[in-house]
Amino acid sequence: MALPPSPTAGVRDDDPAMSAQPIDDLSAELFQITAALRARLDWMRHGGVDGCPVPVQRPARSAQPQARSGPVADLPRSGAKAPQRPASVHPNAPVEPTWSAPSPDDPAALARAAVEQTSRMAARSQTAAPRSPVRSEAASTATTESPSGIVYPELASLPSGADGLRIIREVIGDCRRCNLCHGRNQLVFGEGHPEPWLAFIGEGPGADEDRTGLPFVGAAGDLLSKMIKAMGEHAHKLGFAELGTRLSREQVYIANVVKCRPPGNRTPEADEIAACGGFVRAQLAVLRPRVIVALGRTPTQFLLQNAAPLGRLRGQFGSWQGVPVMPTYHPAYLLRTPSAKGQVWDDLKLVILKLAELANLMPSGPSA
Ligand code: SF4
Numbered sequence: 607m608a609l610p611p612s613p614t615a616g617v618r619d620d621d622p623a624m625s626a627q628p629i630d631d632l633s634a635e636l637f638q639i640t641a642a643l644r645a646r647l648d649w650m651r652h653g654g655v656d657g658c659p660v661p662v663q664r665p666a667r668s669a670q671p672q673a674r675s676g677p678v679a680d681l682p683r684s685g686a687k688a689p690q691r692p693a694s695v696h697p698n699a700p701v702e703p704t705w706s707a708p709s710p711d712d713p714a715a716l717a718r719a720a721v722e723q724t725s726r727m728a729a730r731s732q733t734a735a736p737r738s739p740v741r742s743e744a745a746s747t748a749t750t751e752s753p754s755g756i757v758y759p760e761l762a763s764l765p766s767g768a769d770g771l772r773i774i775r776e777v778i779g780d781c782r783r784c785n786l787c788h789g790r791n792q793l794v795f796g797e798g799h800p801e802p803w804l805a806f807i808g809e810g811p812g813a814d815e816d817r818t819g820l821p822f823v824g825a826a827g828d829l830l831s832k833m834i835k836a837m838g839e840h841a842h843k844l845g846f847a848e849l850g851t852r853l854s855r856e857q858v859y860i861a862n863v864v865k866c867r868p869p870g871n872r873t874p875e876a877d878e879i880a881a882c883g884g885f886v887r888a889q890l891a892v893l894r895p896r897v898i899v900a901l902g903r904t905p906t907q908f909l910l911q912n913a914a915p916l917g918r919l920r921g922q923f924g925s926w927q928g929v930p931v932m933p934t935y936h937p938a939y940l941l942r943t944p945s946a947k948g949q950v951w952d953d954l955k956l957v958i959l960k961l962a963e964l965a966n967l968m969p970s971g972p973s974a
Contacts, residue, residue, distance in 0.1 A: 755883035755908075768800040770892025774885060778865065784881035786810075786866035786874070792819035796861030796889060803852040803961055805859040805895035806830065807886060808936060809904040810874050816867035821860045822937070829937040830901075831855050837954050845969030846962045853958075859893050861886055863908050873904060883908055890926070896964045897957055898929055902936035921953050923960065930964075932957050 760777050764770035775795055781787060794811040797820055806822075814824030822830045838853035851857065864874045864882040874882075890898065900906040903916040909931050910924040916933060923930040934953040935946050962969075 755880040755887075758884045758888070761884060761888040764888060764892050766801070766892050766894055771796075771800055771889065774888045774892070778885055781865070781882075784864075784866075784878045786864060786868055786878050786882070789869045790866035791816050793865050794819055794821050794862060794867075795865060796821055796859065796886075798855075798859030798861075799857050800859075800893065802857060802859040802893055803849070803896045803965070804857075804899065804957065805861070805890060805893055805897075806834075806899045806901055807890075807905040807909065808860070808862045808901045810862045810864040810871075811867040812871055812938070813867070815862075821862055825941055826937040829940060830860070833937070833950070833954060834858060836951075837958055840955065841958050841962070844958070844962070846958070846967045849958065849961055849965065849967055852961075859889075859895065861889055863905050879904070879908060890929070895929065897960050898926060898931045899954070899957060900931055900933045902939065906931075906933035920949065921956070923956070930960055932960075 758777065761774060764773055778793065778795070781793060790811075792815075794815045798805075808822065811821065812824065812826070814827070815821055821827070834853060834855050838850045841847075841853055842850035863886055864878055865885060866882075868874050868878070898909065900909050906916055906919055906924075907913055909926040910919065910933070912919060912924065916935070919933045920935065921933075923932055925931060932953055934950050935943075940947050940950060961967075
């Protein structure tokens with residue numbers, strides 16, 4: 607399709623028609639052009655970039671906004687015009703510009719700022735971090751967050767043993783710090799000797815634990831009890847009589863990374879571990895066990911801060927704050943996979959030798 611000719615095509619400066627145009631008309635046109643340019647510069651000064659609207663300045667709200675849920679949650683309300691974002695911008699990136707506006711009298715600076723703004727938005731869309739875990743009550747009562755979770759300042763300096771455990775239980779209270787509180791029947795704190803040589807850390811309570819409030823009951827708990835008993839008997843056989851007396855269900859301590867049952871026994875979410883992990887860390891700090899056994903992937907990765915598969919980590923000691931940690935399979939896994947029992951027994955025998963070494967025990971000769 608042929609384009610219409612430019613209105614000034616073929617017009618020369620000395621064209622009589624030009625000189626015949628009234629000067630007032632030219633002034634009015636110039637005024638309109640100037641006004642349009644000023645409006646555009648003003649738009650750019652407030653953050654306008656081609657393809658992006660000037661951000662909508664919302665008035666501050668005094669109350670928390672009502673959460674919108676359901677299939678229409680993300681659709682604009684009827685009659686309201688939803689702010690448009692370029693497709694390359696991360697959906698959680700704030701709309702507000704973060705650059706300081708240059709002088710409106712400097713068009714070159716405005717143009718530079720517009721280019722910089724566009725570059726920043728593109729870079730942000732490429733490097734935007736994943737959405738932060740949901741922060742709950744835990745965030746309002748804690749002041750810092752370590753790589754392994756929220757740090758509760760009230761648990762920073764505790765007496766060892768039973769007194770420390772009692773304070774931790776009081777701080778936990780009727781905990782609502784993460785979403786797991788909604789489905790629990792009972793919070794499962796942990797149980798055992800307040801000054802154990804050995805501590806077992808699992809992932810979280812199951813149905814039986816949620817019902818009784820005790821860790822490792824039911825079929826997996828029974829198997830763990832048998833494993834501990836076998837360790838004690840093996841220590842006796844090796845001639846470590848004192849160690850043998852320390853390896854019974856009553857003499858060790860047992861707890862989980864999260865204290866409330868995840869629905870359907872699912873793996874705890876990262877924000878739930880972050881909220882609850884500070885409590886088991888505090889428990890271990892006051893218990894001061896000589897060795898920790900991490901039962902399963904979640905406690906292993908939590909204590910060692912190592913995302914490697916459990917199959918690669920088990921069978922060799924890691925360290926949690928200087929305490930040797932032996933990762934091994936969870937008893938519930940052994941119930942499903944009995945062929946792995948030999949590997950777990952190998953791991954537990956290493957734990958017995960480590961405990962004997964740390965206690966400077968000398969074999970007194972195998973007992974009958
Ligand atoms: S799992 Fe832990 S942080 Fe979450 S509600 Fe239970 S005790 Fe509180």
